[in-house]
Amino acid sequence: MLTRVSEALVKPGREQEFVERVRDLVRTFPETYDGLIGHEVLVDLQEPQRVQYVSHWRDEQALQNYAGPGWRTDPVTFPDEDEYLQQPLTLRHFRVV
Template identity: 65%
Template sequence: MIVRVSEAHVRPGREAEFVSVLCELVATFPARYAGLLRHEVLVDLADSSRVQYVSVWSDAEALVAYAGESWRTDPVTFPDEETYLAGPLVLRHFGSVAIPG
């Protein structure tokens, strides 16, 4: 399992519109991408300009189908996304560790 976190820093005053566009776009992802186990959009409660799209994937093969061969380094963007952003997306990937007990 691979957890992919894309973090956006949104321009002041554009937060609500960005979240709306992002949610509309990703709503279709479970039907479009096999291997997407779950996903969610998170808005920082202390700073609404920090928005994360968190997606959980079954394996690297599923991520290649979604984001391409450069999934480890290249974020997936939507048209005109840069008009909402104060800077480039920050992309991170995490693997899960079994907790004993």
């Protein structure tokens, strides 16, 4: 299993709107992407402008089917996302052991 973490640093005052937009966009992902085991949107308690989308994938192929051939380096974004962000998304992957 692979875990993918996309982290956003949201502009002050746009946190709630950004989180609602992300939650709406990913709501249908479990039915849409075979191999998505689970996912959540996390907001840092001490720094609420730091938001993560964490997704858990059955295997590398399932993750590639979602994120494309550049899954290791290219974050999945939505239109106009940059108007919410202080900087580009960061992306990390973890293997569950």
